[in-house]
Each structure stands twice: as C-alpha cells, then as structure tokens.
Amino acid sequence: MSKKDFVIEAFPRDDQGKGASRRLRREERKIPAIIYGGNKEATPISIWHNELKKDLENEAFFSHILTIDIQGKKESVILKDLQRHPYKPILTHADFQRVDKDHEIHVNVPLHFLNEDKAPVVKLQGGVISHQLNEVEVICLPQDLPEFIEIDVMDLELDQVLHLSDLKMPKGVRSAALQHGEDHDQAVVSVHLPRGAKVDDEAEEGSEEEGEDKE
Structure with missing residues (x-):
C-alpha cells in the first residue's frame, strides 16, 4: 500500500484569543x-x-502520519x-497530536469495501x-498505521453479518473497541433482501395458501 507524504507549512502563533483568531482567518x-502531546508543551501555530482544506479532500490525510514544518522545525x-x-x-481550528515511533497511537481508519x-x-x-461502520478505530505504532482497511464482501451470504472480530487487520494493528471485550464487537457490514422483497415473498406465500384453501 503506497504512502503519501503530507507536509503542512505552519507558523508560530503568539497572539491568541477570539479576536486574534478572527483577524488570522480574515486578514491572513x-x-x-x-x-x-509527546511530553512537550502545547505549541500554538497557524496554518x-x-x-489544509485541499489536503482534507484526500481521505488518506485522516489516517496518516503528517509532518508539520514550523519554519524549518518539523514535527510528526x-x-x-x-472544527x-x-x-x-x-x-476554524485544528488539533494535532505528536507521535513518536515507540508509542502506540489511536487513529480512525477508513474501511474500503x-x-x-x-x-x-x-x-x-x-x-x-x-x-x-465506514471507519474503525485502531491501535498501532506509527509505522504500522494503514491508510485504510479492506473488506472483501464477495463471499457474503444472505443475512450474514460481519463484525469487527471478522476483519483481517494488518500486521501490528488491532481494533480499539475489541480491547474492551466481546460486548464491543460491533457489526461492520451486513447483507439482506430489501424490505419490500420480504413483504412480496410473504404476500406470495399467503396467496398460495388461499388458493390451496379454495381447492
């Protein structure tokens, strides 16, 4: 699975408060x-x-290790x-959490069917x-973070339901929900006949029974 690099240009932000934020958005x-995070002080920045809006059009942006470049100083x-x-x-606002290669992260990753x-x-x-579900929260080291998780529905059968425990997670990746036990084994995808089709079948059976009664 190919990895795309996202580098966000950022600037130190000293002037804070609602008024400063409005000026930042309007004038600059x-x-x-x-x-x-990362056992460091929080760093206010502007971007x-x-x-950022353009980057957000790429689904991978949400499940990627990003690089923030603050005038030459880079943060993962x-x-x-x-917001x-x-x-x-x-x-109106973005929050970024620092990551390092030795600490696991919790990230929502999209599902591809x-x-x-x-x-x-x-x-x-x-x-x-x-x-x-269209995304799933995973726990993994930064280097193991997948852009997405694939679910092949080719062999699904009628009325079958796939749960989180049925997903094939990439190596080093596990479901955050399942860490809390089987009670959190959520349904992910299911297949059923359309509601109308079931009604039609029942109506057809009913008419057949009426015909038998008349005979």
Missing part, C-alpha cells in the same frame, strides 16, 4: 491550530486555510480534531449490502 487566510503528528464553521464552508457490485448474493439473489 490562516487558521489557528495547536500541537500537543494556511486553503492548503496525526490530526485529532477539526468547522456551523454553516459556512470554513475551517471490495466487490460489492460483483458479489453473487447481490447479483444473483438481489441482496443489499449495508455498511454499519
């Missing part, structure tokens, strides 16, 4: 952000709004939180595949 086209981080304007397409349009249960039996 930047947004306030913060880097925390280019439009550059993951995106932990992102947006309530109704305008504007980012394979062969949904080719699975026999869909093509031949009219089944409908439903996603209960």
Whole structure:
C-alpha cells in the first residue's frame, strides 16, 4: 500500500484569543491550530486555510502520519480534531497530536469495501449490502498505521453479518473497541433482501395458501 507524504507549512502563533483568531482567518487566510502531546508543551501555530482544506479532500490525510514544518522545525503528528464553521464552508481550528515511533497511537481508519457490485448474493439473489461502520478505530505504532482497511464482501451470504472480530487487520494493528471485550464487537457490514422483497415473498406465500384453501 503506497504512502503519501503530507507536509503542512505552519507558523508560530503568539497572539491568541477570539479576536486574534478572527483577524488570522480574515486578514491572513490562516487558521489557528495547536500541537500537543509527546511530553512537550502545547505549541500554538497557524496554518494556511486553503492548503489544509485541499489536503482534507484526500481521505488518506485522516489516517496518516503528517509532518508539520514550523519554519524549518518539523514535527510528526496525526490530526485529532477539526472544527468547522456551523454553516459556512470554513475551517476554524485544528488539533494535532505528536507521535513518536515507540508509542502506540489511536487513529480512525477508513474501511474500503471490495466487490460489492460483483458479489453473487447481490447479483444473483438481489441482496443489499449495508455498511454499519465506514471507519474503525485502531491501535498501532506509527509505522504500522494503514491508510485504510479492506473488506472483501464477495463471499457474503444472505443475512450474514460481519463484525469487527471478522476483519483481517494488518500486521501490528488491532481494533480499539475489541480491547474492551466481546460486548464491543460491533457489526461492520451486513447483507439482506430489501424490505419490500420480504413483504412480496410473504404476500406470495399467503396467496398460495388461499388458493390451496379454495381447492
């Protein structure tokens, strides 16, 4: 699986507060952000709004080790939180957490479902595949972090449900939810007949029984 490098240009931010943040967004086209963790003090920074917005269009950005370049000083981080304007397409704040190669991280990783349009249960039996989850929280060392996790649904059968425990995790990666026991083994994807199809089947059976009664 190929890895893309994301480098975010950042600047030290001394002037803080709501007024300063508004000026930053309005006059400099930047947004306030913060880097925390790693047994270091939190570092307030500012980053280019439009550059971050462009990066966010890439799904991999959310499950990647990112590099923040603060005037030549580089930090390895993951995106932990992102705040947006309530109704305008504007980012307002970002939180980044420092990472190092010796400490595990918790990251939400997207799920990619394979062969949904080719699975026999869909093509031949009219089944409908439903996603209960589109991402999963994993625990791993930074170097083991996958961009996504694949789930092949080719062999799913009617009324089958795949749970977190059924997923094939990459080496060195485990589910955060399953750390808390079997009670947290959430459903991920399932396949059923459409609701209308079940009603039709029952109606057909009912009409057949009526016909038998008349005979």
